[in-house]
Amino acid sequence: MELSSELQNLNPTIYECTEERTLQESDLNNDVPDNIDCREVFDLIRTINDPEHPLTLEELHVVDLEGVTIDNEANTVQVQFRPTIPHCSMATLIGLSIRAKLIYTLPTRYKVGVNIYEGAHIQEVQINKQLNDKERVTAALENKHLCAVVNRYQLIKKNRKENTMATAVPRNVSPLIRAGRWSLLLAGLVYGRVHLNTVKKREEHARQHEIDHVTQHAIDQIAEQKIKADQSMIDLAIAAGVDPNKSKAKH
Missing domain, CATH: 1.20.5 (Single alpha-helices involved in coiled-coils or other helix-helix interfaces)
Structure with missing residues (x-):
């Protein structure tokens, strides 16, 4: 799969993200049965990065909560997404990233399906067929180059305005604390x-x-x-x- 070096959507629309999910006491209690719901699935894919822009799929409205359905009895998960433009050449890569994310994070009992919203792409039928072909997806994820590209889009960038890593500021430590640390270190060496x-x-x-x-x-x-x-x-x-x-x- 060749990745285009030219941006196809130069000025994408940026949408507001949904609020973070508030955890309830029952969510932290292992004794309470807790089935996976649509919001949990959406939280897994909302932070996937777009191949062209330094934005997430949620910020570009490529994925939304309404496009996620889950059936815990049949153990199936279905996700629909919409490329930012109808002729987007990255649609297959986006769908593969979504599918890979769900395959790697959801329990193995779930059967994952990924499709483009009807009418959202000029080649939605062909792309949907590729994304739901188990053998093709497996072969794609076994390709080292393509797998590295997919994994790169899985990274979560919490602060996109900061391109440099913050360095730790040295702190002044009192001589008493330093002496205590050295004493403990020496005591540890002697004991050892x-x-x-x-x-x-x-x-x-x-x-x-x-x-x-x-x-x-x-x-x-x-x-x-x-x-x-x-x-x-x-x-x-x-x-x-x-x-x-x-x-x-x-x-």
């Missing part, structure tokens, strides 16, 4: 050293104990084998009609 030596001694003691145990076990096995060998000789002597006690006396 002492603890390391203790662990080493414990491991050496355990290793020596294991060696002694293995050695004693080997000695016991040798003694047991000698006893068995002597008993075998006695049994052979008895079987041959020789008194084993007399043979021992001769020796």
Whole structure:
């Protein structure tokens, strides 16, 4: 998919965003059943960035709450969107970004569908077919270049007027706090050293104990084998009609 370097909509209309959702106590209670609703789905896609302008899809009115439907019994989610112009070449990319966002964030039981509003694009039938073709979408998201482009539009830009990152301002710290920090640091180093030596001694003691145990076990096995060998000789002597006690006396 080639991205056009020229802006197609030079002066888009910017719309007012909806207010942030107010969380209720039931939303934070894990014991209360809480199905995913249309507003939650809309909150997932409203902050996706437009491919051409430094604005979100909500600010350009590409997506709205009315275009989101969800059926928790059938586990289906449908999203409709409208490109800013009827001949927008970025419509497929916008739809793919919406679909990817929902696939990556919603539970896997949901079947996601993304379509262009009827009459909002001159190629809506072809684009809708592409966006809802599971094999095509999977192949597109496996393309590293295209996947990187889609992921870039998922980023949320809370403050678009600031292009530079704010740097932390150094703060004056009292000498007492500094001394306390260094004391804690040194105490931590000393404790770590002492603890390391203790662990080493414990491991050496355990290793020596294991060696002694293995050695004693080997000695016991040798003694047991000698006893068995002597008993075998006695049994052979008895079987041959020789008194084993007399043979021992001769020796």
